[in-house]
Amino acid sequence: MRYLVVLLFICNSSLFFGQDRPTLKVSEKDTTALAAQKKFQPLNKGKEKPEFTIEDYKIISYARDTTYLDTTISIQKEYKYNFLRKDNFELMPFSNIGQPYNSLGVTVKQNTLYPSLGAEAKHFNYMEVQDINYYRVPTPMTELMFKTTFEQGQLLDALLTFNMNPRLNISLAYKGFRSLGKYQFNEAESGNFRTTATYETKDLRYRLRAHIAAQDILSEENGGLSNKVTQFESGDPEFTDRSRIDVFFTNANNKVLGKRYFYDHQYDLFKRSGDAAKARTNYLSLGHQFIYETKYYEFGQTAQDAYFGDAFVSTIKDKANLKTMYNQGYLELGNKTLGTLKGNVALYNYNYYFDSKLITASGEEISNQLKGEEVTVGAHYQKNIGGFELNGGVDYGVSGELTGNIINASASYMLQSGAKATFAINSSSKMPNFNYLLYQSDYVNYNWQNNEVFEKERVNGLMLGLDSKLLGNLSAEYNTMENYTYFTSTATQEQIDAGEENAAVRPFQEGNSINYVKIKYNKEFKLGYFALNNTLMYQQVDQTNNVLNVPQWVTRNTLYFSKDVFDRAMHLQTGITFKYFTAYNMDAYNPLLGEFYIQNRQELGGYPMLDFFINAKVKQTRLFLKAEHFNSSFSGFNFYSAPNYPYRDFVIRFGLVWNFFS
Numbered sequence: 275m276r277y278l279v280v281l282l283f284i285c286n287s288s289l290f291f292g293q294d295r296p297t298l299k300v301s302e303k304d305t306t307a308l309a310a311q312k313k314f315q316p317l318n319k320g321k322e323k324p325e326f327t328i329e330d331y332k333i334i335s336y337a338r339d340t341t342y343l344d345t346t347i348s349i350q351k352e353y354k355y356n357f358l359r360k361d362n363f364e365l366m367p368f369s370n371i372g373q374p375y376n377s378l379g380v381t382v383k384q385n386t387l388y389p390s391l392g393a394e395a396k397h398f399n400y401m402e403v404q405d406i407n408y409y410r411v412p413t414p415m416t417e418l419m420f421k422t423t424f425e426q427g428q429l430l431d432a433l434l435t436f437n438m439n440p441r442l443n444i445s446l447a448y449k450g451f452r453s454l455g456k457y458q459f460n461e462a463e464s465g466n467f468r469t470t471a472t473y474e475t476k477d478l479r480y481r482l483r484a485h486i487a488a489q490d491i492l493s494e495e496n497g498g499l500s501n502k503v504t505q506f507e508s509g510d511p512e513f514t515d516r517s518r519i520d521v522f523f524t525n526a527n528n529k530v531l532g533k534r535y536f537y538d539h540q541y542d543l544f545k546r547s548g549d550a551a552k553a554r555t556n557y558l559s560l561g562h563q564f565i566y567e568t569k570y571y572e573f574g575q576t577a578q579d580a581y582f583g584d585a586f587v588s589t590i591k592d593k594a595n596l597k598t599m600y601n602q603g604y605l606e607l608g609n610k611t612l613g614t615l616k617g618n619v620a621l622y623n624y625n626y627y628f629d630s631k632l633i634t635a636s637g638e639e640i641s642n643q644l645k646g647e648e649v650t651v652g653a654h655y656q657k658n659i660g661g662f663e664l665n666g667g668v669d670y671g672v673s674g675e676l677t678g679n680i681i682n683a684s685a686s687y688m689l690q691s692g693a694k695a696t697f698a699i700n701s702s703s704k705m706p707n708f709n710y711l712l713y714q715s716d717y718v719n720y721n722w723q724n725n726e727v728f729e730k731e732r733v734n735g736l737m738l739g740l741d742s743k744l745l746g747n748l749s750a751e752y753n754t755m756e757n758y759t760y761f762t763s764t765a766t767q768e769q770i771d772a773g774e775e776n777a778a779v780r781p782f783q784e785g786n787s788i789n790y791v792k793i794k795y796n797k798e799f800k801l802g803y804f805a806l807n808n809t810l811m812y813q814q815v816d817q818t819n820n821v822l823n824v825p826q827w828v829t830r831n832t833l834y835f836s837k838d839v840f841d842r843a844m845h846l847q848t849g850i851t852f853k854y855f856t857a858y859n860m861d862a863y864n865p866l867l868g869e870f871y872i873q874n875r876q877e878l879g880g881y882p883m884l885d886f887f888i889n890a891k892v893k894q895t896r897l898f899l900k901a902e903h904f905n906s907s908f909s910g911f912n913f914y915s916a917p918n919y920p921y922r923d924f925v926i927r928f929g930l931v932w933n934f935f936s
Contacts, residue, residue, distance in 0.1 A: 332410040347891040368915045369922045370455035372462030382753040384702035387677040391596040392709025393571040393868030396530045406485050408472045409435040414936035421929030423453035445470045456516040459524040462493040484537035491530040495865035497522030498918025509911045525576040532569035555610040565600040583777030584718045592715045599623045613657025622648040628714040640723045648674030661688040678703030678730045693742035703732040706759035710781040732756040746797030755788040761871035789816040807832040825855040845891040853883045863916045878914045894933040
């Protein structure tokens with residue numbers, strides 16, 4: 275909360291900057307185009323005010339891809355106007371925001387060599403290094419995103435960024451929410467504070483970018499509905515007030531808290547001049563990247579519950595801690611003829627620990643710590659040749675017990691029609707997340723140590739893609755997985771009937787290969803002011819045991835109307851979205867671990883979800899109004915996000931995204 279107070283104070287202190295307000299010319303160009311690098315126009319000291327276009331407000335990703343601020347409204351903006359602020363086509367949200375998302379699709383490709391803390395179901399809103407953006411703006415810019423939640427709360431994401439001069443940018447941002455939820459003991463809240471800085475010297479030889487992130491994600495846990503058939507699926511009017519439905523318990527909560535410090539700086543070993551200095555096509559740079567992060571996952575319960583089995587103590591407090599430090603040194607060569615080549619060596623220190631060792635009744639000792647260091651080397655290459663763009667990278671673990679390797683390569687070609695064809699391959703190996711390798715709990719059955727038993731997970735895959743305005747966007751991928759690691763329950767039928775399936779959830783590793791195919795297609799058809807946007811995904815899994823469960827088909831279709839109204843003072847967009855996925859053995863949720871686990875007893879899905887929306891744009895403000903899942907009361911009460919966890923009922927929510935400039 276203290277971060278939010280500081281941020282709002284600065285947002286409302288326009289005198290802090292002491293600049294004349296510029297005239298802003300708005301462009302309606304698509305943000306997928308790369309913004310050209312421009313110098314800031316100097317601020318006039320006379321009567322005439324400077325003019326900037328929206329393209330001058332640059333957004334720079336971790337991968338150094340540059341786009342510009344987009345104040346337009348589109349169907350993609352509708353899809354991204356949610357808690358995560360990204361398209362959640364392959365996700366199935368729970369009833370309250372801030373809770374987990376079940377996966378309708380699988381992302382197999384690995385982008386990191388190292389295991390994470392775990393509690394993956396609690397990390398959808400956790401911003402990693404790759405999620406942080408940097409900025410370059412001619413005048414101070416603020417963005418406010420607001421949306422209503424479910425009972426007694428709101429969602430706010432606020433950003434302020436400004437350049438002290440053309441070479442130094444600072445940004446402050448805070449995303450926070452609170453939502454009570456519709457069911458008993460269902461409250462969730464979180465806070466994501468981040469601040470960034472970028473700097474470059476006058477001669478452009480030294481560049482620095484850095485950020486600090488402090489995040490906490492908290493939620494009450496109720497174990498799901500304990501009497502779902504009678505109180506939910508029957509549609510009994512007595513329980514349309516969802517707070518009257520019985521849940522398994524009302525005394526548990528879990529929490530993720532993390533703090534991270536990041537900086538990455540480069541120095542060009544020889545001075546550039548002339549056009550080469552502006553384009554930066556011929557250079558040799560020495561760089562260093564540093565990341566230090568502390569994080570913990572905590573589960574607490576005021577009294578032991580048979581839902582999780584027997585316990586050592588009556589009051590439960592489990593806490594897994596992880597501290598990591600990453601140092602990478604790299605040398606980067608850029609040449610107009612040869613392309614860009616980067617070589618690196620990295621040192622990764624980790625300390626994953628619990629407060630005490632455990633000796634079981636059988637005499638088995640479970641350690642309280644996994645600690646060590648990993649050394650890796652890598653090389654990456656990029657080159658544009660005519661219409662081709664080539665990218666490749668190799669990272670290899672030299673020493674250490676956790677890392678293996680990552681190999682990625684891709685080639686894309688821009689066709690004469692404007693379509694882009696892509697081919698990519700990837701291969702990776704690394705150990706599973708830390709909570710698969712070692713875990714301790716006050717519950718007896720949630721203690722294990724597998725770091726010397728489990729092997730590295732290995733993934734190999736290839737991908738084909740086509741992006742075309744005429745034909746649509748198509749991607750197809752084929753992946754093979756070995757040593758796939760997962761959680762599942764070994765509960766007896768008697769335990770399952772008693773609602774105690776979670777009393778026996780443990781990690782396992784599949785000994786057989788898994789083959790996974792995913793084909794995804796998107797195409798929009800337009801006729802006058804009307805448009806039909808379609809996304810269809812097909813998945814197929816070839817496996818000996820059912821350890822990777824996904825729906826075979828997922829579809830989303832939006833029919834909408836879009837037009838300028840009120841003498842072009844407002845752009846209106848309204849329509850209906852239909853989403854559907856075929857029934858499958860949907861993963862179950864375990865609140866103690868903050869993880870999903872495999873279950874093959876119950877198929878869920880096969881129900882429609884209909885949303886009606888009205889969106890509008892007035893100047894730099896986008897307004898959103900949505901009736902979510904308006905068919906919930908007449909299409910059957912069988913809509914679940916996970917076993918015992920229903921999806922949300924019909925609800926009307928609204929909000930806005932507002933950009934303003936000082």
